Amino acid sequence: MPTLAVLTAAGSGTRLGLDLPKALVELDGLPLVVHAARRLCASGAVDTIVVTAPPGLREHVAALLRDDPVVDRPVRVVEGAGTRQASVAAGLRAGLVERPGGEPVDVVLVHDAARPLAPPALVRRVVEAVRAGHAAVVPGLPVTDTIKRVTAARAGDPSHAEPVAETVDRAVLRAVQTPQGFDRALLVRAHESAAHRADDERSAATDDAGLVEALGLPVHVVPGDTAAAKITTAHDLRVAALTLREER
């Protein structure tokens, strides 16, 4: 049965600090959203894609993807919303409309254009784990830094130094990435039951697996890939350019 990918691209990219939405920023001459869509298609594991575009840029994003020679799956573009969670919900609504005679989607991936170099093999790994029976799957990497839990700095301390409460056991930590993969019915249920918190940045979930966890249902981690790193800052964009060069 078919796999739908919701590709989130509606964010503004505030932390990147350029004067256009992050998904439209170019890496080696191609917008990030196009890099991400190309790799979803190259995986061979994705049948259709719904992209969440920044406000007012739906047509522009649709044209970019329509004109790209490597993006060879049907792509639908919808306008995103104010938070990532609300954008994914909008993408899901559009992507799961049944087409007459079409086979219903059974697996949904949610992927960030902000992770433009997530390799096709990673996409396949996530889809395979869902098809093997894990209803919610996230790629994750071991954490390599020593992690401290801190408490609030003392009021009036000019250094703003935060007291350390403990060193967390990093062996049990994973830094999770996208694409995240789900059984369709589970992801729809998870978004529906968290819809009341979708529009408030402080309460919205930062990833979709978190919504499944909130239902008390299991989420499994498969090995991630350093190439799927998230572009948040200008430094990350430079690292991605190096990753792309190494890939060639």
Ligand SMILES: Nc1ccn([C@@H]2O[C@H](COP(=O)(O)OP(=O)(O)OP(=O)(O)O)[C@@H](O)[C@H]2O)c(=O)n1
């Ligand atoms: N309202 C939003 C916010 C984010 N995203 C998408 O979710 C992914 C992860 O978001 P993030 O990296 O935080 O992107 P921005 O919100 O653009 O970044 P910033 O917080 O720096 O503005 C990105 O692909 C982004 O386009 C989205 O579709 N809709």
Ligand SMILES: C[C@](O)(CO)[C@H](O)COP(=O)(O)O
């Ligand atoms: C979904 C995600 O990419 C997984 O690491 C991440 O949670 C997105 O977070 P952001 O704060 O919206 O960048």
